[in-house]
Amino acid sequence: MTHMAENILLWFKNDLRLRDHEPLWHAAQRGNVLPVYVVDPRAFAAHPLGFPRTGSFRAEFLMESLAALRGSLRAIGSDLAIQTGKPEEVLPVLCAQHNIRQIYTSAEIADEEQRVMMHTQKAVEPLGVEVCAFENNALYRLSDLPWPMERLPDVFTRFRNDVEKKSVVRPAWPAPSALATSFSLDWGVVPMCESLGAAAPPPDARSAITYGGGEPEAWRRVEEYLWQKDLLRVYKETRNGLIGPDYSSKFSAALACGCLSPRSLYEEVLRYERERVKNESTYWLVFELRWREYFRLTALKYGARIFHREGIRQQPVAWHQNKKWFEKWRRGETGVDFVDANMRELWHTGFMSNRGRQNVASYLTKDLKIDWRWGAAWFESQLIDYDVHSNWLNWAYVAGVGNDPREDRYFNITTQAARYDAEGLYRQLWIS
Numbered sequence: 001m002t003h004m005a006e007n008i009l010l011w012f013k014n015d016l017r018l019r020d021h022e023p024l025w026h027a028a029q030r031g032n033v034l035p036v037y038v039v040d041p042r043a044f045a046a047h048p049l050g051f052p053r054t055g056s057f058r059a060e061f062l063m064e065s066l067a068a069l070r071g072s073l074r075a076i077g078s079d080l081a082i083q084t085g086k087p088e089e090v091l092p093v094l095c096a097q098h099n100i101r102q103i104y105t106s107a108e109i110a111d112e113e114q115r116v117m118m119h120t121q122k123a124v125e126p127l128g129v130e131v132c133a134f135e136n137n138a139l140y141r142l143s144d145l146p147w148p149m150e151r152l153p154d155v156f157t158r159f160r161n162d163v164e165k166k167s168v169v170r171p172a173w174p175a176p177s178a179l180a181t182s183f184s185l186d187w188g189v190v191p192m193c194e195s196l197g198a199a200a201p202p203p204d205a206r207s208a209i210t211y212g213g214g215e216p217e218a219w220r221r222v223e224e225y226l227w228q229k230d231l232l233r234v235y236k237e238t239r240n241g242l243i244g245p246d247y248s249s250k251f252s253a254a255l256a257c258g259c260l261s262p263r264s265l266y267e268e269v270l271r272y273e274r275e276r277v278k279n280e281s282t283y284w285l286v287f288e289l290r291w292r293e294y295f296r297l298t299a300l301k302y303g304a305r306i307f308h309r310e311g312i313r314q315q316p317v318a319w320h321q322n323k324k325w326f327e328k329w330r331r332g333e334t335g336v337d338f339v340d341a342n343m344r345e346l347w348h349t350g351f352m353s354n355r356g357r358q359n360v361a362s363y364l365t366k367d368l369k370i371d372w373r374w375g376a377a378w379f380e381s382q383l384i385d386y387d388v389h390s391n392w393l394n395w396a397y398v399a400g401v402g403n404d405p406r407e408d409r410y411f412n413i414t415t416q417a418a419r420y421d422a423e424g425l426y427r428q429l430w431i432s
């Protein structure tokens with residue numbers, strides 16, 4: 001070596017993996033690396049409506065993911081420091097104690113996450129620490145998109161057509177096989193969910209998510225869904241299902257925590273197309289990943305507006321704030337059995353199908369005319385796969401204040417139930 005290795009702090013957030021992790025890859029080449037995760041109590045605080053911002057399903061999945069990441073880092077000669085507090089307070093202390101010169105991390109998109117990054121940057125600047133943020137959880141690089149961000153299409157179909165023709169997905173970064181870590185500190189423990197106010201939920205045999213948190217579990221599910229059960233072949237026909245693990249991929253929880261990167265998944269689908277079959281179903285899974293991408297970019301374009309009552313369309317709607325009916329909806333006690341079955345599945349397992357989500361969101365906003373942000377907040381708390389961009393923008397979309405204003409998003413629940421749960425099996429499963 002011709003120069004002393006730099007001390008780099010690698011700040012993990014929703015990117016809890018080793019594969020296709022650009023900041024990790026570069027840090028591994030360049031320095032003596034201190035991997036850190038900061039458990040931020042603000043994420044676990046109570047929402048004004050009375051439930052925690054992070055409920056027990058997501059908290060449990062996150063803690064499992066942290067334990068797994070620590071295991072993977074140990075296996076390559078490193079470790080994961082786990083600290084509790086606000087990153088803008090915790091990280092400067094670590095930087096000063098360990099003579100850190102650079103923080104490597106993932107760039108953020110949503111408003112609150114960007115603010116935490118900004119505050120952290122301000123807090124470490126006086127220590128001479130530079131923050132390097134990499135685009136780390138996306139399918140496309142911003143510079144590979146065919147338009148500047150302010151001209152991102154407001155209609156998905158245009159976005160999709162353009163990226164399909166003009167943008168390429170770059171190759172995923174490999175996982176490093178070794179990581180130099182030479183620091184002496186108290187590495188901390190993975191917190192118990194209870195200590196964060198989110199007691200671990202009792203298991204439910206009806207749960208559609210059958211894998212746990214962490215990168216190895218995520219790949220186990222990929223292996224199972226694509227290669228063992230060969231389900232990708234029929235995804236387009238089964239994706240509107242309601243019961244069990246197999247009608248859709250269930251990759252969402254792993255993608256939300258970043259245990260799986262969309263680029264690695266994309267590469268795996270291409271491999272499946274080469275080795276098994278290339279058909280409408282394989283195209284459709286990538287199509288859905290493009291929806292995910294589209295919502296990330298829309299969030300970047302519109303900033304905090306995605307959380308506003310009027311939405312990105314600045315659409316004035318007289319939303320009701322009726323707590324009594326909101327509670328009935330939340331608990332699955334509206335008396336509309338298809339809505340109630342879905343809300344109970346969410347309550348008991350932290351998951352609901354895409355078909356279910358569209359229906360219960362339409363019911364809350366179009367039938368009960370209740371503030372869409374309340375529904376989005378309950379999903380934020382309860383969904384095991386909560387993702388800030390996908391959740392808030394899907395809600396806005398169904399509520400009519402988001403993208404694609406030309407389409408009416410009203411779902412006739414009776415017709416939907418008759419079509420997608422013709423024999424009533426789904427309703428029977430959740431309403432006994």
Ligand SMILES: Cc1cc2nc3c(=O)[nH]c(=O)nc-3n(C[C@H](O)[C@H](O)[C@H](O)COP(=O)(O)OP(=O)(O)OC[C@H]3O[C@@H](n4cnc5c(N)ncnc54)[C@H](O)[C@@H]3O)c2cc1C
Pocket residue numbers: 239248249250251252253255256285288289291292293295352353354355357358361379383385386387388390391392394395398
């Ligand atoms: C009101 C509402 C709220 C939602 N909240 C979330 C959320 O917080 N987190 C989340 O990941 N998804 C959310 N979705 C999108 C979608 O319902 C879930 O991604 C999907 O049901 C997860 O199951 P799966 O992984 O089996 O999906 P699959 O059908 O197997 O799809 C594969 C992947 O594509 C992506 N995807 C699929 N549909 C969408 C979509 N409509 N928007 C964005 N990405 C999509 C997901 O990453 C998913 O894992 C929401 C949808 C609605 C209508």
